[in-house]
């Protein structure tokens with residue numbers, strides 16, 4: 325019997341942001357649930373699942389076998405986007421790795437920074453604000469930025485398309501992105517402010533960033549908005 329993997333809210337939102345009709349790559353696929361789910365959806369001519377390590381990739385082999393979608397899946401072992409040919413896919417998913425790893429993986433693949441490049445669907449495990457800031461500065465626009473709760477944690481599920489127009493984002497854009505437009509945005513923002521308050525403790529009062537953070541937190545307080553820490 326075919327066992328299409330069930331996805332939690334985080335991976336379900338991730339799947340919903342991939343461009344249909346073009347191949348898709350799930351980089352850092354690990355358990356392979358998203359890879360197999362995307363292949364079973366019939367929306368993508370090819371799904372590439374890749375991981376840096378053989379252990380996780382062998383889990384993906386089992387997930388794909390059990391979902392009986394081997395004919396639409398390539399599983400590849402390797403580092404980041406080095407497993408892909410330039411422009412091979414319409415969407416690159418990077419979910420569950422740190423913001424820093426996400427940035428390093430993308431920086432190593434210059435073809436991503438092009439209007440013909442793939443949509444990036446990113447779910448950083450850490451430092452959402454750092455990743456948003458980097459995306460804006462590199463000339464990406466956020467086509468989606470969904471606050472999603474799964475397993476008691478808040479995630480930001482982002483879709484970024486290259487525009488070639490780098491921007492200098494405000495601190496608020498980095499911290500909240502576009503999440504305020506969606507249900508859950510207020511809870512996500514409260515969590516982000518809590519992290520910001522903690523980060524502020526490590527900064528000298530003379531640091532310009534400290535001033536920016538103080539202003540943002542004061543504005544939120546004046547608007548009667550909560551802080552989760």
Ligand SMILES: C[S@@+](CC[C@H](N)C(=O)[O-])C[C@H]1O[C@@H](n2cnc3c(N)ncnc32)[C@H](O)[C@@H]1O
Nearest residue numbers: 351352353354375376377380402403404419420
């Ligand atoms: C926490 S798991 C996330 C699994 C899945 N994407 C998810 O979000 O549920 C992170 C996976 O990324 C893989 N990974 C880490 N760095 C990588 C890299 N540079 N290239 C490919 N995979 C990588 C790890 O081996 C691990 O299997």
